Amino acid sequence: MAASAGPEIERLIALLSKLPGLGPRSGRRAALALLKKRDTLLAPLATAMAEAQAKVRTCGTCGSLDVTDPCAVCADGSRDGRLLCVVEEVGSVWAMERGGSFKGRYHVLGGLLSALDGIGPEALRIGELVGRVADGSVAEVILALPATVDGQTTAHYIADRLAKTNVPVTMLARGVPVGGDLDWLDDGTIAQALRARRPA
Amino acid sequence: MAASAGPEIERLIALLSKLPGLGPRSGRRAALALLKKRDTLLAPLATAMAEAQAKVRTCGTCGSLDVTDPCAVCADGSRDGRLLCVVEEVGSVWAMERGGSFKGRYHVLGGLLSALDGIGPEALRIGELVGRVADGSVAEVILALPATVDGQTTAHYIADRLAKTNVPVTMLARGVPVGGDLDWLDDGTIAQALRARRPA
Numbered sequence: 001m002a003a004s005a006g007p008e009i010e011r012l013i014a015l016l017s018k019l020p021g022l023g024p025r026s027g028r029r030a031a032l033a034l035l036k037k038r039d040t041l042l043a044p045l046a047t048a049m050a051e052a053q054a055k056v057r058t059c060g061t062c063g064s065l066d067v068t069d070p071c072a073v074c075a076d077g078s079r080d081g082r083l084l085c086v087v088e089e090v091g092s093v094w095a096m097e098r099g100g101s102f103k104g105r106y107h108v109l110g111g112l113l114s115a116l117d118g119i120g121p122e123a124l125r126i127g128e129l130v131g132r133v134a135d136g137s138v139a140e141v142i143l144a145l146p147a148t149v150d151g152q153t154t155a156h157y158i159a160d161r162l163a164k165t166n167v168p169v170t171m172l173a174r175g176v177p178v179g180g181d182l183d184w185l186d187d188g189t190i191a192q193a194l195r196a197r198r199p200a
Numbered sequence: 201m202a203a204s205a206g207p208e209i210e211r212l213i214a215l216l217s218k219l220p221g222l223g224p225r226s227g228r229r230a231a232l233a234l235l236k237k238r239d240t241l242l243a244p245l246a247t248a249m250a251e252a253q254a255k256v257r258t259c260g261t262c263g264s265l266d267v268t269d270p271c272a273v274c275a276d277g278s279r280d281g282r283l284l285c286v287v288e289e290v291g292s293v294w295a296m297e298r299g300g301s302f303k304g305r306y307h308v309l310g311g312l313l314s315a316l317d318g319i320g321p322e323a324l325r326i327g328e329l330v331g332r333v334a335d336g337s338v339a340e341v342i343l344a345l346p347a348t349v350d351g352q353t354t355a356h357y358i359a360d361r362l363a364k365t366n367v368p369v370t371m372l373a374r375g376v377p378v379g380g381d382l383d384w385l386d387d388g389t390i391a392q393a394l395r396a397r398r399p400a
Contacts, residue, residue, distance in 0.1 A: 020226070020230055022230070030220055030221060030222070035252065
């Protein structure tokens with residue numbers, strides 16, 4: 001869908017439309033907002049993007065994104081290196097850090113095993129994970145993977161691979177989310193919460 | 201809502217969140233997508249933005265956005281300068297051009313009169329419009345303004361201001377949109393379509 005503007009504007013719209021959450025129509029709206037606020041929004045965003053492009057790199061240890069390698073979490077000596085939290089993506093690291101209750105380190109897999117999408121163990125950072133755990137400095141591996149089929153398949157595979165290291169592998173609890181009304185919960189969650197019930 | 205990443209990433213997220221259609225959460229998702237595709241998406245988008253920032257300007261004649269001033273539409277000698285279409289925003293110019301059935305020129309007001317938001321005639325490009333019409337080269341002014349209270353207020357005001365030039369002022373027809381099912385139309389549209397009925 002052309003915007004009938006110059007090629008520079010068309011190109012901006014086409015690229016903005018590729019962002020998750022934006023399509024051709026909202027991409028055009030975003031481009032228009034940027035072009036109307038050329039000094040207050042377009043220029044700072046262009047600078048921020050160029051800066052991110054130049055500086056942000058993947059941490060060689062955990063696979064997260066930061067402007068330093070190793071990343072701030074891996075380099076932070078006050079964090080407990082014996083706790084290793086395995087997550088699917090960098091977004092999960094950000095979510096865990098917002099929670100603020102985890103003080104260990106992370107390992108980003110970069111995806112999940114998926115037979116449908118043809119993603120095998122070699123496509124993920126599972127070998128690196130086994131290496132980190134095998135060197136003896138890790139006391140517990142916490143799997144914070146999505147409660148989906150692919151997430152659980154990946155969790156089982158990792159638990160298998162780590163079995164011979166004798167390091168305990170745990171996973172996040174399943175249950176009623178905070179603020180969750182039983183009326184709106186699916187049967188699977190209620191069943192899991194019931195099985196994992198605890199003294200009140 | 202912090203992403204718990206470095207300041208460069210936080211800044212990128214904060215700016216992306218200001219785009220229309222994106223909020224703090226989807227801004228973070230967009231930033232993550234950009235950072236994961238640093239070479240295929242982030243770099244081209246940063247370049248496109250810098251280029252747009254450097255090149256795009258407001259057309260001194262019609263108020264539209266283009267990399268040239270006067271813009272491509274104003275400079276196009278094959279277009280009929282006697283037809284002047286008045287629109288609220290640059291987005292409306294793009295929409296009209298996508299339609300492809302209008303071959304005249306445009307005048308972008310840059311907004312609508314609004315008592316609530318305190319936007320008066322001097323904040324819009326209405327003086328420029330009167331000037332363009334008064335020089336005698338325009339044979340018809342077509343008001344393509346939104347069918348809202350502010351849009352109609354603005355249309356009436358412009359028609360008043362242009363009355364003494366004796367140039368005919370018309371507005372887009374109101375009626376059933378193409379593909380519109382009567383069941384889903386509001387009463388106002390049906391009433392207007394009925395009043396403006398025509399031989400089948």
